[in-house]
Amino acid sequence: MQHPFQCIASVQLPGQATGEEYLAAACGPRLMLVNAGKGIVAARWSTSPTNATSEDKYDEAEAGERPAKKQKTSNAASHAPNIIKLTVSPNQQYIVAVTDDKFIHVLEIVGHGELKELSQRCMPKRPCAIQVLPDNATIICGDKFGDVYSLPLLPSEVAPIQDVEPGAEDGEAAKQEDPAFKPSATVLTVHSKRNRMALEAQMQQKNFTAKKEPLKFEHKLLLGHVSMLTDVIYATREVEGKQRGHIITADRDEHIRISRAPPQSHIIEGYCLGHTEFVSKLCLIPGTDLLVSGGGDSWLGVWDWPTFKLRRKFDIRDAVLDVVEEVAQRADMDTTEAIKQADKSVVVSGLWTAPFTNAKGKQEIALLVACERRPSLFIVPVSRLMLKKDQKTTQSRIDYPVLDVACVGDRLIVSVDGRRDGSPCLRVAQLHQAEETKGEVLSEKDEEMEAKLQCLMTSSKDIPADDKALDDLLYGVGNLRKRRGWDAPGDGAGGTEVDPTSMPMDPNHTEVVEVEDDLTVRKL
Amino acid sequence: MAGPPNKRQKREEKHEGQMPQKKFYRQRAHANPFSDHDLTYPEHPSAMRWSEHYPHFVATIPAAVPKDDPIATRDYNEYYVARMEKRVEVADIGCGFGGLLFALAPRMPATLILGLEIRTSVAEFVQDKAKALRLQQQQQPPASAGAETPPVPGGYENVSCIRANTMKFLPNFFAKAQLTKIFLCFPDPHFKARKHKARIVSATLNSEYAFVLAPGGMVYTITDVEDLHVWMVEHLAAHPSFARVAEGEAEGDECVAVMRRETEEGKKVERNGGRKFVAVFRRLEDPAWP
Structure with missing residues (x-):
């Protein structure tokens, strides 16, 4: 079975000739840099299983009071961790890869596309979005716990040990503190019998290490949500002749927040509110003030982000259901049932923009949309996003679910999940617009480049792949959906009866739903 | 399970205007702020219906607005009832x-x-x-x-x-x-x-x-x-x-x-x-x- 490429990114080496485009592709734990024009794998790099042990060490230190909850990573310590995010610095010199053991790896591209690992840093929580700022010196990283950190792209030689957090004193204060443990609670603050007993036990306890070990590298906490972050992007906008930087963050609780960029990241400028389900992806439309957001709603939000206004709900429900119907027909399944199932679970898993030449020969931008597990890429010219009546998208039918998209030169490289039958996992297409199809954007296959990218497939054949592990790695977005009504309080207030068959009951769902003790849980 | 249903019933037994009794509303003093409780909240502050909470501060329909005002007719009452003075x-x-x-x-x-x-x-x-x-x-x-x-x-x-x-x-x-x-x-x-x-x-x-x-x-x-x-x-x-x-x-x-x-x-x-x-x-x- 072929392991698909979970993340891809285009790389433009300095002095690179046309037809010598490079593509970085992550396949499980391996990262490959390929010269797409020539079809040669220029460099290979792989994560090493040793990382896992240092992670455990960190967790132990963090836990302090009691063992941390078991990490549910599918990787046992013996496996090399998978790459889950990939980004390239704006100057195209560095590749930043995030692995599912919470490490951020910085790789330098040296010479003719060789990769050299410069650093690896373990974050406190699993990163979910990462970007290198235009200064080519700072990484911003949003994590599962809702926090956004900035770290220098290249860690300084002498790593200062400090937990820089707005508000918290640096390492000094921690060191000066009395090593003997003193509980924060006193007999005056706890009253119940059980709590008093617990306090007594705490008082008798000796050599207690509740200190959380600070991160051993320079970092700064910029901002945070009390929710899982799903996407973080850096956006600039010119106001009064000056560039203003912003950080736009999206979370599982339907929020899109716009903050100022550092050093004023503590200031929230506003929220783009209107989604009723989780937001999973954000995408800025180049050359405009538009922001497109997608997630668990059956529409894309088109926002004028400087004013936080929702300009348009661009419906994608029909387009997605068309695909579902077709897939069901092909598989000889009950189409009405398939549509019913899919109707409630539109999950946008990817948003990208790509340039194309329109029917009049001008350069335009198209928005590309991928929905989780749906074998199609939806294409919308950006100029149509704001046309009130037009809800039409062009579907680029691809036989397999779309995982990631990268623009290499004027070509579109689409990574698909074709694990089963050994068909190419990387498809190459070129967007164009034809007059006769009423201006719809079409994609045309580029067989030549596709053949050249086959070299990546041959050099990743040895990567083990099993279905369950792949599903966990590739299809996590749908799990962000809240299971409403499930933990409704037993006293009936607002508790909604939910048909259990309609619930996305994923056994791999790792989100722990904690329930208040004194509320009776309505069992399904 | 004993508790909530009983308490709820007791809560409802009081006649209108009678002060509620705390003992029927007790709940464990801790809640997990990270969990997805079945919460109701507006998707945007402007979608919040404050009129239900502060009926005395609901904006009155200005006399100048005719009942058949094309802008207002769509949901005339809805629109004004939701409007608040403060x-x-x-x-x-x-x-x-x-x-x-x-x-x-x-x-x-x-x-x-x-x-x-x-x-x-x-x-x-x-x-x-x-x-x-x-x-x-x-x-x-x-x-x-x-x-x-x-x-x-x-x-x-x-x-x-x-x-x-x-x-x-x-x-x-x-x-x-x-x-x-x-x-x-x-x-x-x-x-x-x-x-x-x-x-x-x-x-x-x-x-x-x-x-x-x-x-x-x-x-x-x-x-x-x-x-x-x-x-x-x-x-x-x-x-x-x-x-x-x-x-x-x-x-x-x-x-x-x-x-x-x-x-x-x-x-x-x-x-x-x-x-x-x-x-x-x-x-x-x-x-x-x-």
């Missing part, structure tokens, strides 16, 4: 059984005060109490008719409560710079270092308080746990949007006195002979863009 300006985050709310209400009768509480039953208690108090005030004979107690200014029409997880959904309820005062009274101390992100004051959450507070607005904190007090002072004072109000000035603030005396938890601490730590912070103007 916006909520004071928020008590984690209001508990609402001691502070009902003490503040008569002191600022023209200001809308909202309690936010994550525990369903407790929020319900405050709502029921507000209803009962309003009814009592309405039914009370006017002072001239020889009433025993003078009527309360505002008649408790300016106080209400909603069930909400403010750590997640504060910006769903309040727009930028809408509030003038935020109270954080006796919050859950979350003693364990591992749980510090669950504290109501944190470096990152403070930015949200700054967002909903107007410049010059105040954050009031009170706790009986010294560690938590130190934590809250450290984090709020270190946040560039806040400056601590000098103790002398804070003590002169009537709200501080009310907060010390009237919160339910404050009374309990008093009974147990505990200490109370107060800190007040002012929202500063945002600096210019760099």
Whole structure:
């Protein structure tokens, strides 16, 4: 079975000739840099299983009071961790890869596309979005716990040990503190019998290490949500002749927040509110003030982000259901049932923009949309996003679910999940617009480049792949959906009866739903 | 399971206008702010129907607008009923059984005060109490008719409560710079270092308080746990949007006195002979863009 490429990114080496485009592709734990024009794998790099042990060490230190909850990573310590995010610095010199053991790896591209690992840093929580700022010196990283950190792209030689957090004193204060443990609670603050007993036990306890070990590298906490972050992007906008930087963050609780960029990241400028389900992806439309957001709603939000206004709900429900119907027909399944199932679970898993030449020969931008597990890429010219009546998208039918998209030169490289039958996992297409199809954007296959990218497939054949592990790695977005009504309080207030068959009951769902003790849980 | 259904029934047995009894609304004092409770919240502050909470402050339909106004006909009543004369300006985050709310209400009768509480039953208690108090005030004979107690200014029409997880959904309820005062009274101390992100004051959450507070607005904190007090002072004072109000000035603030005396938890601490730590912070103007 072929392991698909979970993340891809285009790389433009300095002095690179046309037809010598490079593509970085992550396949499980391996990262490959390929010269797409020539079809040669220029460099290979792989994560090493040793990382896992240092992670455990960190967790132990963090836990302090009691063992941390078991990490549910599918990787046992013996496996090399998978790459889950990939980004390239704006100057195209560095590749930043995030692995599912919470490490951020910085790789330098040296010479003719060789990769050299410069650093690896373990974050406190699993990163979910990462970007290198235009200064080519700072990484911003949003994590599962809702926090956004900035770290220098290249860690300084002498790593200062400090937990820089707005508000918290640096390492000094921690060191000066009395090593003997003193509980924060006193007999005056706890009253119940059980709590008093617990306090007594705490008082008798000796050599207690509740200190959380600070991160051993320079970092700064910029901002945070009390929710899982799903996407973080850096956006600039010119106001009064000056560039203003912003950080736009999206979370599982339907929020899109716009903050100022550092050093004023503590200031929230506003929220783009209107989604009723989780937001999973954000995408800025180049050359405009538009922001497109997608997630668990059956529409894309088109926002004028400087004013936080929702300009348009661009419906994608029909387009997605068309695909579902077709897939069901092909598989000889009950189409009405398939549509019913899919109707409630539109999950946008990817948003990208790509340039194309329109029917009049001008350069335009198209928005590309991928929905989780749906074998199609939806294409919308950006100029149509704001046309009130037009809800039409062009579907680029691809036989397999779309995982990631990268623009290499004027070509579109689409990574698909074709694990089963050994068909190419990387498809190459070129967007164009034809007059006769009423201006719809079409994609045309580029067989030549596709053949050249086959070299990546041959050099990743040895990567083990099993279905369950792949599903966990590739299809996590749908799990962000809240299971409403499930933990409704037993006293009936607002508790909604939910048909259990309609619930996305994923056994791999790792989100722990904690329930208040004194509320009776309505069992399904 | 015993408990809730019974309690619920008992709650409903009282006749209209009778004060709710706390014992039927008790709920465990801790809630996990990270879990997806079955919460109801507006998708945007403008979608919040405040009219249900403050019926006395609903904007009246201007006489100048004809009933068949093409703009208004679509949902004429809907539109105007949802319109409010005033916006909520004071928020008590984690209001508990609402001691502070009902003490503040008569002191600022023209200001809308909202309690936010994550525990369903407790929020319900405050709502029921507000209803009962309003009814009592309405039914009370006017002072001239020889009433025993003078009527309360505002008649408790300016106080209400909603069930909400403010750590997640504060910006769903309040727009930028809408509030003038935020109270954080006796919050859950979350003693364990591992749980510090669950504290109501944190470096990152403070930015949200700054967002909903107007410049010059105040954050009031009170706790009986010294560690938590130190934590809250450290984090709020270190946040560039806040400056601590000098103790002398804070003590002169009537709200501080009310907060010390009237919160339910404050009374309990008093009974147990505990200490109370107060800190007040002012929202500063945002600096210019760099």
